[in-house]
Amino acid sequence: MANNSFLLFQKQNTWLEQWDPRMKITVSLIFAASLLLNHNLILKTAQIVLLIALWWVAKLSWRALVFTLLSLTIFFISTMIYRSMLITNPGDTLIHLGALTYSQQGAIDGILMCEQIAGIVLLLSLVVRTTSPIILAEGLEMILKPFKKLRLPVHEMVMMFTIALRFLPILIEEVDKIRKAQMARGGGFHRKGISSRFRGVFPMLMPLFVLSILRAKELAVAMESRCYQGDEGRTPIRLYQMHRRDYSVLAFSAINLLLVFIV
Amino acid sequence: MLDIRNASFSYTDWEDEEDTLHTSRVLHQVTASIAANEFVALLGRNGSGKSSFTRLLNGIELPSEGTVQVEGRFTHDSPSLPLIRRAVQIVFQNPENQQVGMTVGEDIAFGLSNIGYPQQQMQERIAWAIDLVGLDADEDRPVTRLSGGEKQKLALASVLALSPKYLILDEATSMLDPLARKQFVATLHEARKRHPFALIYITHHLEEVLEADRWVLFREGRIHLDGPPAQFLNNEALLAECGLELPYYHALALALQAKGVSVPASLGIEELRDLLCRFN
Ligand SMILES: Nc1ncnc2c1ncn2[C@@H]1O[C@H](COP(=O)(O)OP(=O)(O)OP(=O)(O)O)[C@@H](O)[C@H]1O
Ligand SMILES: [Mg+2]
Numbered sequence: 001m002a003n004n005s006f007l008l009f010q011k012q013n014t015w016l017e018q019w020d021p022r023m024k025i026t027v028s029l030i031f032a033a034s035l036l037l038n039h040n041l042i043l044k045t046a047q048i049v050l051l052i053a054l055w056w057v058a059k060l061s062w063r064a065l066v067f068t069l070l071s072l073t074i075f076f077i078s079t080m081i082y083r084s085m086l087i088t089n090p091g092d093t094l095i096h097l098g099a100l101t102y103s104q105q106g107a108i109d110g111i112l113m114c115e116q117i118a119g120i121v122l123l124l125s126l127v128v129r130t131t132s133p134i135i136l137a138e139g140l141e142m143i144l145k146p147f148k149k150l151r152l153p154v155h156e157m158v159m160m161f162t163i164a165l166r167f168l169p170i171l172i173e174e175v176d177k178i179r180k181a182q183m184a185r186g187g188g189f190h191r192k193g194i195s196s197r198f199r200g201v202f203p204m205l206m207p208l209f210v211l212s213i214l215r216a217k218e219l220a221v222a223m224e225s226r227c228y229q230g231d232e233g234r235t236p237i238r239l240y241q242m243h244r245r246d247y248s249v250l251a252f253s254a255i256n257l258l259l260v261f262i263v
Numbered sequence: 264m265l266d267i268r269n270a271s272f273s274y275t276d277w278e279d280e281e282d283t284l285h286t287s288r289v290l291h292q293v294t295a296s297i298a299a300n301e302f303v304a305l306l307g308r309n310g311s312g313k314s315s316f317t318r319l320l321n322g323i324e325l326p327s328e329g330t331v332q333v334e335g336r337f338t339h340d341s342p343s344l345p346l347i348r349r350a351v352q353i354v355f356q357n358p359e360n361q362q363v364g365m366t367v368g369e370d371i372a373f374g375l376s377n378i379g380y381p382q383q384q385m386q387e388r389i390a391w392a393i394d395l396v397g398l399d400a401d402e403d404r405p406v407t408r409l410s411g412g413e414k415q416k417l418a419l420a421s422v423l424a425l426s427p428k429y430l431i432l433d434e435a436t437s438m439l440d441p442l443a444r445k446q447f448v449a450t451l452h453e454a455r456k457r458h459p460f461a462l463i464y465i466t467h468h469l470e471e472v473l474e475a476d477r478w479v480l481f482r483e484g485r486i487h488l489d490g491p492p493a494q495f496l497n498n499e500a501l502l503a504e505c506g507l508e509l510p511y512y513h514a515l516a517l518a519l520q521a522k523g524v525s526v527p528a529s530l531g532i533e534e535l536r537d538l539l540c541r542f543n
Contacts (some may be wrong), residue, residue, distance in 0.1 A: 011403040012368065089391050134369045166365055169407050193311045206334040222361035226422065227345060227377040235382045252451055 009132055016058040016130040021139025022244040027253045028127050033121045034257040041108055043263055044115045047256070051122045068125055069118060076114045081109030086260055129196045137162040156232035165217070174211055178204050265297040265320060265429060265461070267510030269329035272315055280434070289315045290484045292329065299428065303460045304472035304492075308506045317431045320463070321351035330421045334428070349378055352427035356436040358414035362421075367393065367409075368402025371421045378425060392424040395457065396450050403513070412443030415452060424452060433461040436471065444471075470510040480505060 011017070031047075039045045055065055084100040086109070095102045102110070127136070137158045144154045182203060271291040289312045297303050305313045314535045316532065317543065318324040319331050322338035328360045335349055336343035355361045359514065363369030388403055396416045400409065409417060413453065415435060432451075436444040448471055456460060464472055478495050480488040488495065495502060498516065502509065509517070519526050526538060 009365070010405070132369070133365055163363065166363065170359060187302045218355065218357065218360035219363075222317075222353075222355055223363060223373075224323055225321060225348060226363075226374040227348045227425070228373075229345065230376070234376050235385070237369065237376055237377050237382075237385065239382050 009129055012059050013096075013132065016054065016126075018238055018245075020242050020246045021131060021135050022142055022240065023242060023250055024127060025136075025139055025143060027249055028253055029124055030253045030257055031123055032120060034253075034260045035123070037257075037258045038263075039112060040260070040263045041112060042233065043259065044112055044119070048115055048119055048122070051119060051126065054126055055122070058126065060129055061128075064125075065122075066107045066127075067113060072117060072121060075117050079113045079117070083107070083113065087184060095176075111116060115183065131163040133162050137208065138238070138240070141231075142240065163219070167212075171208070171212065176235050178207050195215060264299065264332075264334065267295045267316075267319065267329070268332075269294055269295055269320055270326035270331055271392040272312075272318055272324060272326050274315075285455040288484065289320075293327075293484075293486055294448060295479060295486060295489065296461060297429065297461055300459045300461050301477065302472075302476045303464065303474045304475040305463060305465045305481060306467075306469075306472075306478055306505065306507060307487075311481040312484040313481050314433055317353065317433055317463065317465065320429070320431065321348050321353065327470075347379070347426055350428045351431065352422035352429070353417070353433060354422055356434045356437055358411065358418050359374070362406050362414070365405055365415055367400050367404045367406065367420075369485040370406060370417060371402070371424050374421055374425050375422045375434075378508060387451060388424055394418040395454050396420040396421055397453075410443070412439050412446060412495070416445075419447075419454070420453065423458070426458065427460055429461045429463060431465070432440060433465045434467070436468070437468065461500055467507070469507055469513075472511075473513070 026131070035047060038047065052065070081100065081105050083099075084102050086103075086106045095104065095107055119260055131139075139159045139160075141154055144158070146154075148154050268291045270290060271288060271292055273286040273288040275284055275286045277284060286329050291310075293316065305316065307313050315324070319326055319338070320333070322331070322333075325339050333340045333343075333347045336347055338344070338347055340442060346408055352409075362370050368389050371392050372385055375385055375388060392404065393400070396419050398413060398416045398420055399477075400413060400417075404412065406417065415438075418435070434435045436447050439447060449464070462475075464475065466472060475492060477490065478488075478492050480495070480501075488501070488506075494515070496509070499514075499517065512532055513536065518524050527534065
């Protein structure tokens, strides 16, 4: 339990948690867009620094930050390899980095690309780690409200998303239990060799699948018992109000996007 | 009042070999009624139909024959269902499969939000429910960080927040250790004193329901016996037949009575101790 709970939201009452979820989602989209459109090395680096600063403001653990970035290493390396020698104009100064050779533009493009990956992942984990899933879901539902008129099952989709998040830690625990049970019977995951280890995964899928179905059935009965009947007549858990701080953050992200176009 | 008249119920399963629908009847013409604020225990062996019976009471399932009425509303009248569900709440066996929220507060809020509880009073109500069950956790506590006993107390808080008139506990204590079980039962009765509701209690542990007004014994989908506990306690053969075991001190009292020693049938642990001390 302890090792996967740090992947998810934990309440700390920081400044970022108090932001309105609608605004948070909108700002993240704007920020993601500005990350994607930005081809200026200095500006993009500044954006990454800003995200890391927000990480600090949100009082999230540095270990989690390092873990997040390290888990992307393989993408960084493959991007840099891919970028080596890709764009060369005659007269370019070439940079040698071990076995790889870069033109100046190629190196910059590679770094930009890496920053892009890191930025998007950091942004996403910032949002998920500073927002309770239910609040995130309610925010999403409010933003997507217009689509209800088109008979899109917005509420149901958002509910599914919340419940999936809610059951993630339990499922992870269950995988662990099944794995141990099968190890005890001499099968499963720990065998040597990639292919036999891979085959070891399949016997785990069936019990996991059955357990999930049973859980889902029981949960559906429990939800219905507790008067759940879709989004009809529901009151939101919290009252959402945009404050001045929300508008300022929104304005800031708009300026950020504008800056990308100007530079 | 809960009024169940001649209710039958079957599950329909897909039979693979014959490629046909197979219906198995699990309740046969059951008639019973449960009054306001009554404490009724439902007993019987595994598969005798206790859980299926309770699923009829709040309209989760409808009887194939007969009727179920809650406070004068029929469960087959679908416009009444929201009111019926609100009046009849269930706490299930596995706490993890009945929690929807990530935190204590969100989980209690789920039910409140479903019934359209005014948003301004929700926070207050959540605090009220946490206090009612004596849950030692604030509302921001993630549900994954609760012990089994605390999870079940949360489940209780979540349903009591809706002020049900009837509360069904479907083996709600069976996953708890003996101490947690005792605490849960004490909490339940404490809450009932402060805000009375009828209690419909499914269990295999007789010591939890010695104080019940009535015991209802299910056997193969029928009500075999329905009456005050005393009527069962004198009938050891019946209890044994239905896989029920008396608490040891109770069995001892009955055995003593049979030998002509005058002891009260509702012999508790303290009385038993005093009795033994007298012989010393
Ligand atoms: N979803 C279902 N589909 C088909 N049959 C079912 C289903 N649920 C229960 N049954 C069957 O209905 C019968 C009664 O089950 P029920 O769960 O009501 O018994 P119970 O008295 O609650 O038992 P327990 O003490 O084990 O909880 C059993 O024979 C069981 O196999
Ligand atoms: Mg049952």
